[in-house]
Amino acid sequence: MNHKFRTGQNVRLLGGAPYRQAADGxxxxxxxxxxxxxxxxxxxxxxxxxxxxxxKESEIETVRG
Known part of the structure; x- marks a missing residue:
C-alpha cells in the first residue's frame, strides 16, 4: 500500500462535520x-x-488545474 498524495502537493478538503471551521481553498x-x-x-x-x-487520505482530494 502506498500514499496517494506526495509531500508538496496541493489538495482540497472534501468537507464534512470535522472541518466546519476549516479555511476554504x-x-x-x-x-x-x-x-x-x-x-x-x-x-x-x-x-x-x-x-x-x-x-485521513479519504478526507482530501487532488486539486485539478
Missing part, C-alpha cells in the same frame, strides 16, 4: 504519516491558517 501536503485507523494520514497546511491539520 488549497492545502499543501506537509508530511505523509503512517497508516492508521484504516487509512493513510497526512499533515496539511493552508496559507490562511497558522497551524497544520492531520487528515
Amino acid at each position: 488549497l492545502y499543501e501536503v506537509v508530511r505523509q504519516l503512517p497508516y492508521a485507523e484504516g487509512d493513510f494520514q497526512y499533515r496539511i497546511k493552508s496559507g490562511r491558517e497558522q497551524y497544520e491539520r492531520v487528515v
